[in-house]
Amino acid sequence: MKKNYTKAKNYWQLALPRWGRIVVRTILGLLLIIAIAYIGLAWYINTHKKEVLASVTSSLNDGISGTLTIGGMETTFLEGFPRVSFKLQNVVLRDSLYATHKRTLLTAGEAEVAINTLALVRGAIEIKKITIINAGIDLFTTATGYSNSAVFAKKKKPAKDSKGGGGFPELRKLGLYNVTFTADNRKTNKLYKFKISSLDAALNYNSDGWQAGVNLEGMANSMAFNTQRGSFIKNKTLDGRFDITYNEDEGFLTFDKNRLDIGGERFMIAAKLGVGESSKFIIDIENDNILWGNAARLLSPNITSKLMMFNLASPIAVTCKLDGDFNSSGDPLIYVTAKIKDNVLTTPGGDITQCNFTGIFTNNNVKANGFTDANSAIKLYNFNGIYADLPFVMKQAFILNLEKPIATGDFTSNFQMQKLAALVDDDLLKFTKGTGSVKVNFKADIVNFKLAKPLVSGLVAIKDANVTYIPRKLDFKDISVNLNFNKDDLYISEIILKSGKSIVNMQGSIKNFLNLYYTDPQKIVLEWKINSPQLHMGEFMGFLGSRQKAKAAIKKARKGNFTDDLNQLFEKSNVDMKLRVDKLYYNHFYATNAKADVLLTDNAVFIKNAGLNHAGGTLLINGSMAQGNVNKYKLNATVSNVDMQKFLYSFDNFGMEALKSENLKGYFSSNADVTGIIDSNGALVPKSMYGTVSFGLKKGRLIDFEPVRNVGKFAFPFRDMKNIEFYDLKGKFDVKGEKVTIHPMQINSSVLNMDIEGIYSFGRGTQIYIDVPLRNPKNDKEITDKEELAKRRNRGIVVHLKAEDDEDGKVKIKLGSKKE
Incomplete structure (x- = not known):
C-alpha cells in the first residue's frame, strides 16, 4: 500500500x-x-441557543415600535448551507397600542430565518431569507387614522456605497405559505383580505432600491376600495408572477406587466403602488378574451348588479385602470374600456345581434366631481347592430349618473315596415308594405331599466305603408307620415291615409308625448287636424264596440313590453280632432262640407259643434258615445230644412217599421235631445232611444201611409187618403225605448184635419187618440183669416178614433175617445 x-x-x-x-x-x-x-x-x-435566540430576536426587533415575541427556536444547517437557518415557533408581532385596538399585526405558527454565516461569526445577525408558514398578517387602521403598521420605525437611508448591514434591508428571499393577509382600514372603509397559498420572492438590491421576482398562488377574499359598495374579485383565485422594482427616492413599488390569472381568467397586469409616506396606487388590467358575465362578476356588487342586467354571448376585450389612494375614503378612479365585435347583446328589452361598439365605463365623468355612482358614466361609441330585425346605428350613447341614470345619444335606422313584425305583435298591427326611417337624438331618465321623461329631437318617416289595426279590423293603405320629435313634444305631418274608398290627410301634435307615453298614457292628447275629400264612415266602424284581446302570453314571450306599451298608447290616449270632410258617407247617409270637433278617449267619443249639409238642409250636432259591450250615445241635434224623404232614408227611418221614407215628403226641421245605443256595426239598436224630439214639416205630403189609409177607408171613403198635403205641421215626441209619447198635435192637411195625441209603440202598447173633424178642409180653402179657420175647423161632426194593438200586435183603428 x-x-x-x-x-x-x-x-x-x-x-x-x-x-x-x-x-x-x-x-x-x-x-x-x-x-x-x-x-x-x-x-x-x-x-448557546438562548443567546442566539436573543440575538435573532434583537435583530428582528431592531427598528420596530412594539413587541416581537418568539416562542421557540430550532437550528438547521444543511437546509440553508452555507447559511444558518433558524425555525422560529409561535412568532407574534404587536404594536405599542395593541392593548387599545386588540389587533395583532403578525401571528405565525412557524417562521424560518436564514442568516449570513460569516456575519454570525463576526457576532452580527444579517437576515437573508424569511419564510413564514401558517400565519396571519393583520394590517389594521382605526377610524381615527392610527395604524398598527406603526410598529415599523422609519429607517434611515443607507450610504450609497453601503453593501447593506443589519436587519431587513439585505433580505434576499421571502416566502409565505398558508398565510392570511388582511388590510382593514376603518377610516377609509377599505378592506383587503387575501389567502396566500404560496408566495416566493427573490430580491436584488441596487443603489436606488431593489428588484424582486415574485410567484404567487392564492385567493382574494376581499378587495373592497369601499366596504359600503362591496369587493372587487371577491373569492377569486390568484395565480401568477410579479416583477417588482422599488425606488427608494420615489417611494413606489412598480409592477411590470405580467400575466396573472384571476378566477381562472388570464389577465395582464401592471401596477404602481406607493409605500411609506405615499399610499397612492395605479393598477392597469387587460384581458382580450373574457365573457361579459365573468368580467362583471370581478367588479364590486354595485357595478355588477347593473352590468348583469345585460350580457354578451361571445368573449370581449377589456381593459381596466384603477387609480387611487389606499388612505383616502371612497372609491378609486375606475376606468374600463371594452371592444365588442359581431356579438349578441342581451338587454332587458330584447337581443341585439351583429352588435359592435367601443364601450367605456368611468366613475369620474366630470373630473372635479369625485369618484361616485352619481359621477359615473357608461359611454358607447359607434354602437350598431340589429334589434328585432331592425338595423340601427348609434354614433354615441351615454348613460350618466348611475344613482339616477340618464340616457343620452343618437339613433338612426332604415327598415322595411314588414320588419316591424319582430317588434310589434301581428295581433295588434300588421304591416305588409312600406319603408321607415328614424333619425333622432334623445335624453331620458332610466327607472328600473326603462326610459322615463324622455326628450327626443329628430324625425321618423314612414312611406307608402299598408297596415291593419287588428283589434278593430281597420285596414289602411299607402300611408305616409312624418313624426317630428321636438324634445318632449311630437309633431305629426304629411300623413296621407287611405282605407277602402276613404282618403284622409292629417297633421297633428302631442304635447309632452314621450314622458306621458312611458308614465301615464291616458293623459296623452293627440291634437289632430283632419281633412278629407271623401270619407266613408262605415270603414271606421271598427272603433265602435269592444276590442279583440291580444294573445298576451305569446306576445310577452316574444316581444317584451313594447307591444304592451303601444297597445296602451292606442287604447288609453285621447284624440282631439278638428275634422273637415268635403263628402261624408255612411250607409245611406250622404253629406257635404262636414265639420266637427271630436274628442276620442279610451272609452268614449265626444262630438262638439258638428255641422254638415245634408238632403238640401243642414245638421248641427253635439253629443257623445260611451264605448263598451254596448255603445251608449247621447245626442243633441238640430235639423234645418232637410228633404224629409232623404232624411228618413239616410237614418233608416229611425227604426220605425210603419212609417217609411217613401211615405213622407217635405222640408223637415227638428230639435232632438236623445240617448240610445249603437251596435258594433254602427247600426241604431231599435227600441233603445230615450229623449225628446220636436219637429216641423213644411210643404209636407203623406204618401200611401197604411194606418191613415185604413182610417180613410173607414171614415172618408171618398177622399184621397193616398196623397195628403200638410200645412205647416209641428209636433213634439217623448221617446222612451219602444214607446213614443205624442204630445197633442194638430194636423192640417188637404184631406182632413186631425188632432192627435197618445203613445206609439215599436212593440206592443200603441194607444193613439185621433179626433177627426168630418168637415172637408177644401170647403175652407179660400179663407185666409186664421181665427176664422180655427173656428170652422171643428164645426160639424167630429169622429173620435183610437189606434191600438190587436192580438197579433198590429195597429188597428177603432172608434173611441180619450175620455172613455
Whole structure:
C-alpha cells in the first residue's frame, strides 16, 4: 500500500507544476478551515441557543415600535448551507397600542430565518431569507387614522456605497405559505383580505432600491376600495408572477406587466403602488378574451348588479385602470374600456345581434366631481347592430349618473315596415308594405331599466305603408307620415291615409308625448287636424264596440313590453280632432262640407259643434258615445230644412217599421235631445232611444201611409187618403225605448184635419187618440183669416178614433175617445 501511495504522490507531482500544487493545498486548507468553523459554529449555536435566540430576536426587533415575541427556536444547517437557518415557533408581532385596538399585526405558527454565516461569526445577525408558514398578517387602521403598521420605525437611508448591514434591508428571499393577509382600514372603509397559498420572492438590491421576482398562488377574499359598495374579485383565485422594482427616492413599488390569472381568467397586469409616506396606487388590467358575465362578476356588487342586467354571448376585450389612494375614503378612479365585435347583446328589452361598439365605463365623468355612482358614466361609441330585425346605428350613447341614470345619444335606422313584425305583435298591427326611417337624438331618465321623461329631437318617416289595426279590423293603405320629435313634444305631418274608398290627410301634435307615453298614457292628447275629400264612415266602424284581446302570453314571450306599451298608447290616449270632410258617407247617409270637433278617449267619443249639409238642409250636432259591450250615445241635434224623404232614408227611418221614407215628403226641421245605443256595426239598436224630439214639416205630403189609409177607408171613403198635403205641421215626441209619447198635435192637411195625441209603440202598447173633424178642409180653402179657420175647423161632426194593438200586435183603428 505504501508503494501505491508513493506512486500516486509521484504522479501528482509530475502532473501539476509547483504553483498548482500550492493552490490546491490552499483551497483544501480553506475548505477544512470552513468545515471546522461550520462545525464549531453548530456546536456554539447548539450550546448557546438562548443567546442566539436573543440575538435573532434583537435583530428582528431592531427598528420596530412594539413587541416581537418568539416562542421557540430550532437550528438547521444543511437546509440553508452555507447559511444558518433558524425555525422560529409561535412568532407574534404587536404594536405599542395593541392593548387599545386588540389587533395583532403578525401571528405565525412557524417562521424560518436564514442568516449570513460569516456575519454570525463576526457576532452580527444579517437576515437573508424569511419564510413564514401558517400565519396571519393583520394590517389594521382605526377610524381615527392610527395604524398598527406603526410598529415599523422609519429607517434611515443607507450610504450609497453601503453593501447593506443589519436587519431587513439585505433580505434576499421571502416566502409565505398558508398565510392570511388582511388590510382593514376603518377610516377609509377599505378592506383587503387575501389567502396566500404560496408566495416566493427573490430580491436584488441596487443603489436606488431593489428588484424582486415574485410567484404567487392564492385567493382574494376581499378587495373592497369601499366596504359600503362591496369587493372587487371577491373569492377569486390568484395565480401568477410579479416583477417588482422599488425606488427608494420615489417611494413606489412598480409592477411590470405580467400575466396573472384571476378566477381562472388570464389577465395582464401592471401596477404602481406607493409605500411609506405615499399610499397612492395605479393598477392597469387587460384581458382580450373574457365573457361579459365573468368580467362583471370581478367588479364590486354595485357595478355588477347593473352590468348583469345585460350580457354578451361571445368573449370581449377589456381593459381596466384603477387609480387611487389606499388612505383616502371612497372609491378609486375606475376606468374600463371594452371592444365588442359581431356579438349578441342581451338587454332587458330584447337581443341585439351583429352588435359592435367601443364601450367605456368611468366613475369620474366630470373630473372635479369625485369618484361616485352619481359621477359615473357608461359611454358607447359607434354602437350598431340589429334589434328585432331592425338595423340601427348609434354614433354615441351615454348613460350618466348611475344613482339616477340618464340616457343620452343618437339613433338612426332604415327598415322595411314588414320588419316591424319582430317588434310589434301581428295581433295588434300588421304591416305588409312600406319603408321607415328614424333619425333622432334623445335624453331620458332610466327607472328600473326603462326610459322615463324622455326628450327626443329628430324625425321618423314612414312611406307608402299598408297596415291593419287588428283589434278593430281597420285596414289602411299607402300611408305616409312624418313624426317630428321636438324634445318632449311630437309633431305629426304629411300623413296621407287611405282605407277602402276613404282618403284622409292629417297633421297633428302631442304635447309632452314621450314622458306621458312611458308614465301615464291616458293623459296623452293627440291634437289632430283632419281633412278629407271623401270619407266613408262605415270603414271606421271598427272603433265602435269592444276590442279583440291580444294573445298576451305569446306576445310577452316574444316581444317584451313594447307591444304592451303601444297597445296602451292606442287604447288609453285621447284624440282631439278638428275634422273637415268635403263628402261624408255612411250607409245611406250622404253629406257635404262636414265639420266637427271630436274628442276620442279610451272609452268614449265626444262630438262638439258638428255641422254638415245634408238632403238640401243642414245638421248641427253635439253629443257623445260611451264605448263598451254596448255603445251608449247621447245626442243633441238640430235639423234645418232637410228633404224629409232623404232624411228618413239616410237614418233608416229611425227604426220605425210603419212609417217609411217613401211615405213622407217635405222640408223637415227638428230639435232632438236623445240617448240610445249603437251596435258594433254602427247600426241604431231599435227600441233603445230615450229623449225628446220636436219637429216641423213644411210643404209636407203623406204618401200611401197604411194606418191613415185604413182610417180613410173607414171614415172618408171618398177622399184621397193616398196623397195628403200638410200645412205647416209641428209636433213634439217623448221617446222612451219602444214607446213614443205624442204630445197633442194638430194636423192640417188637404184631406182632413186631425188632432192627435197618445203613445206609439215599436212593440206592443200603441194607444193613439185621433179626433177627426168630418168637415172637408177644401170647403175652407179660400179663407185666409186664421181665427176664422180655427173656428170652422171643428164645426160639424167630429169622429173620435183610437189606434191600438190587436192580438197579433198590429195597429188597428177603432172608434173611441180619450175620455172613455
